[in-house]
Amino acid sequence: MKKDLIKPTESELEILNVLWEKGQATVKEVHEKLSEHKISGYTTTLKLMQIMHEKGLAKRDDSSKTHVYQANISQDKTRQHLLRKMVQSLYGGSTSQLVMQALGNKATTREEIEEIIQFLEKMK
Amino acid sequence: MKKDLIKPTESELEILNVLWEKGQATVKEVHEKLSEHKISGYTTTLKLMQIMHEKGLAKRDDSSKTHVYQANISQDKTRQHLLRKMVQSLYGGSTSQLVMQALGNKATTREEIEEIIQFLEKMK
DNA sequence: CTCATCTTACGAATACTGTCGTAATTTGGC
């Protein structure tokens, strides 16, 4: 049941974003990145990452003093999973409903719209 | 800051879905609806709805013995808010990224695609 | 080698969610 593996919490997601972006990172690096827009102690980040390792959300290389972490779930799978959950729980399973709301809300640029239309035409 | 008001938990969202659908409902009605695809005690649903009332997620008419509840946040606002949060936290703020993944993943029907294209053409 | 520094490990406190059992209250039927 891989389903269970993909359920990062909000904080874990923030850390995963850093790991996905950097490929790999130490606790220090992750913490510095998070500190740009969030205040919390160093050991908080450390603990979170240790837990993520226990859970299997992250791999780590602890061959040297300073451990190096990597995401252990793919960004794509995670996006897919969470998006699907949202479609189910908020849009009654209708993807197009979600899509139209997403586009309707935001001030989407003309370029984006064109891009999506191209995408859809190709799908057909 | 209305922001804080819109953060229903997963269970609360299930209840809100029932309230949005029915317009108003008693605890019993909500519980029966939820029981269709979930097992939990009556008092669990009751408690949740009481808490939702405290939080301001739901209004209630307790003029008669059997209280009648209504959602106190709109489905549309809630969808918007949670969708925006997801775009931020998972897609780096790119709505079109989310949209394309949503459409790419799922076996979207041709009708849905057409519908969305129509929608986009109108937007342009 | 030794110590200051960096890093990890551990455990505890707090808060919140979801769960339910039991008690209290209200009501309609008789």
Next chain:
DNA sequence: GCCAAATTACGACAGTATTCGTAAGATGAG
């Protein structure tokens, strides 16, 4: 008016997320 049934209120508990302080361990400079 009284009682059984329905309903709500209350409090407790387990699980988990987030936070951090403090202890322990590793490392490198001198």
